[in-house]
Amino acid sequence: MAQHEATPARKDLAAMIGPLGRSLVAAELPVLREHDLTMWGYAVLTALAEQPMRTQAALAESIGADKTRLIRVLDRLQHQGLIERHADPADRRANLLSLTPEGARVRTAAQNDIQRQEEHLLSRLSAEERTVFLRALDILSSASGD
Amino acid sequence: MAQHEATPARKDLAAMIGPLGRSLVAAELPVLREHDLTMWGYAVLTALAEQPMRTQAALAESIGADKTRLIRVLDRLQHQGLIERHADPADRRANLLSLTPEGARVRTAAQNDIQRQEEHLLSRLSAEERTVFLRALDILSSASGD
């Protein structure tokens, strides 16, 4: 039928995604704790694993964190030997941020544990549902940041 | 390829769903404000639209809210004439909660606006992706509360 704009018979996206996200995050916390990581710490490691960052402000923006809060997170990661801060020789105000080998190792180990746990949830889906769901999720999560 | 259980080349679910959820919620807030509703108020109206509740504690649990915070939310909704609280004749400790006709109307109007906005995001998906995504999301969000 050529329906125009009637109320769709579905729950709100936010009503499904919000609680699901909170639940996933809650399940993730104990796993991260085993690796002695905070949520923000893990987010930083993941961001830096994709690409090193030239400034802390850029990093903060890329992971949606508050730049003033990020400092303590970086302090802790650096103290743990997981990241390095080097003054940019071209601009000594900026801190070049990079993972240490240990940081890369910890991040990979944590991600393995996290994704293994997420597989429990994804196992509720058929192979086709899983494939399409992950692809759609990637599309939407990329689009929502615009 | 018959891969066994190696690290999947995907982002963490939480890393995609979390920010997406926050983005959706953020987009929802101005819409709700137009209807003079808070996020929690809208959650209450939606829960009560599905089924009236016998106790406030049950309502709090069903929407994942803090039961002490919920009280102010209910006070406001009642003051706005959107819900009614009646002492249960069978148990005068309990408050039977129900939507008023006005509450049902406001909720429907708000949901229409919210879902219309969400359609913008969903339009990034093909018809097939959209169908499977919504179904999978429903499955996962139901499962995650267990």
Place this chain on the structure above:
DNA sequence: GCCTATGATGTGCACATGCGTATCGTCACG
């Protein structure tokens, strides 16, 4: 008719977060 459990409500604590502001060093431009 007591005693314990339950429901609604209020209060205070702890914590994370977002936001604005201030400081200090460094850079870039005139």
Place this chain on the structure above:
DNA sequence: CGTGACGATACGCATGTGCACATCATAGGC
């Protein structure tokens, strides 16, 4: 070389939220 912009850092404030505890009314069992 001096002034304004920018990066990192620290601090304080307001808010939202979870949690524990306290109070009061009522229900239900003994």
